[in-house]
Amino acid sequence: MKALVLALLPVVALAAPPPTPRRVSALLIPMDQGAEGITVKLETYMNEALEQFSGFTVKKPEELFGMPPDDEAQASLKRGSKGLEESLAAYEARDYEDAERKLRATLKELQGAVGAMSACTELCEATALYAAVLYLRGDTEEAKLHIIDLMALNPTFELSTKRYNKDFIALRASVATSRSSALRGSATVKSRPLGARVYLDGEFQGYTPMTLGPMQVGKHMLKLSRPGFRQHGQIIEVTPDDAEVTAELNPTTNYKKYDAQLDKVAGELVKTTPSQAAVSMGKALSIDRGLLGTVKDLGPNGTELVVGFFDLRDGKKLASRRLVLQGDEYGMEKAEMSRLVNYLVNNGLGGGEKKTKAADPLDNRHGMEEWNAEDQGGRRTVTEKKKNGDPLDGVNGTEDW
Numbered sequence: 001m002k003a004l005v006l007a008l009l010p011v012v013a014l015a016a017p018p019p020t021p022r023r024v025s026a027l028l029i030p031m032d033q034g035a036e037g038i039t040v041k042l043e044t045y046m047n048e049a050l051e052q053f054s055g056f057t058v059k060k061p062e063e064l065f066g067m068p069p070d071d072e073a074q075a076s077l078k079r080g081s082k083g084l085e086e087s088l089a090a091y092e093a094r095d096y097e098d099a100e101r102k103l104r105a106t107l108k109e110l111q112g113a114v115g116a117m118s119a120c121t122e123l124c125e126a127t128a129l130y131a132a133v134l135y136l137r138g139d140t141e142e143a144k145l146h147i148i149d150l151m152a153l154n155p156t157f158e159l160s161t162k163r164y165n166k167d168f169i170a171l172r173a174s175v176a177t178s179r180s181s182a183l184r185g186s187a188t189v190k191s192r193p194l195g196a197r198v199y200l201d202g203e204f205q206g207y208t209p210m211t212l213g214p215m216q217v218g219k220h221m222l223k224l225s226r227p228g229f230r231q232h233g234q235i236i237e238v239t240p241d242d243a244e245v246t247a248e249l250n251p252t253t254n255y256k257k258y259d260a261q262l263d264k265v266a267g268e269l270v271k272t273t274p275s276q277a278a279v280s281m282g283k284a285l286s287i288d289r290g291l292l293g294t295v296k297d298l299g300p301n302g303t304e305l306v307v308g309f310f311d312l313r314d315g316k317k318l319a320s321r322r323l324v325l326q327g328d329e330y331g332m333e334k335a336e337m338s339r340l341v342n343y344l345v346n347n348g349l350g351g352g353e354k355k356t357k358a359a360d361p362l363d364n365r366h367g368m369e370e371w372n373a374e375d376q377g378g379r380r381t382v383t384e385k386k387k388n389g390d391p392l393d394g395v396n397g398t399e400d401w
Helices: 002-015 033-050 061-065 071-092 096-111 121-136 140-153 166-176 253-269 276-285 329-349
Strands: 022-030 056-058 184-192 197-200 203-207 210-216 218-225 232-238 243-248 289-297 303-311 316-325
Touching (some): 022 033, 022 061, 033 056, 033 061, 033 289, 071 096, 096 121, 121 140, 140 166, 140 210, 140 218, 184 218, 184 232, 203 210, 232 243, 253 276, 253 289, 276 289, 303 329
Parallel strands (some): 022 056, 184 243
Antiparallel strands (some): 184 210, 197 203, 197 218, 218 232, 303 316
16 A cells, blocks of 8 residues: 555656746836827836846736737838849849849838848848949949948948949948038937837837937838837938828737726726726736836826736735836936836735845835834834034034024
């Protein structure tokens, strides 16, 4: 009998399910259009802070709602890449008329493929090749215009000496020092909804609405992405006159379902009783806990956040806090979000879960602790100082005032 029990023990051990990491995410609800532009940025900062805690699996909004590429842009990129290969073959065969014809079609495809590109690799190569073909066919002024576009897209793009002759490379050098290349312009970028991440020529710039520039005149790659929406890309033409771009973002099916619940969730977040709307949302998104809150634009008085740390399995609020942000000078918003997350998780878990040690010695402190140092009776707790023999101790010179 003992042998039978011992033989069964390993089977029981193997059948036990492994511990499941707690799935968590930060989700903020904008209460007005002014708050819409800052929500994604604050969610990003909060999720980065959540990743500093052990025992959590952070589910970012792009994982919850998706952020698919533009299907048409993907198809254009595929056609453009093939066209570039054919154009290069015609160029190397010195059939410049055929190469020019193919490159015109290739550039059109690649300029429509920005939403599927993370860098200017194919577009820059096609632009350089087209400028070289125009130069070889005697259209030097038109070639210069495309060289300016190339420099705007990628100022450090290198021309291969094996592919391009020295006269064309010298032309590129002369354009780089010309008056035209010194011209600058800017572009104001907006989106519907606001708060999309903005990438210019593959480099992250900020969140809509924002003004890009000053930057070199010519063509630039603009790409917008927002969790729960299809990625958007386009070529913008920058001139010395200010330009304005507004992009309509298309939501995913998952985001539409989430958006339909927001009014009900927002109405229950401030309540102390369990939020059934939060429970339903947690089940739909497959997350166990969440930092859920509302964001409100207070105009010149800043931005108000009311955030709670919720157990989404039963809707219980574990901790909550309200704060007002006064802008992002010196990158303070990221630091504020880190302190907010640390406060909510530490108080919500009550020390029951291992946490990583913060490197900031002022972590979870906002500089007003002594102002609010009141006991539960509503009176300020004062620490009595011992006399040290200094006759001016405790005197600040304003007593008579």
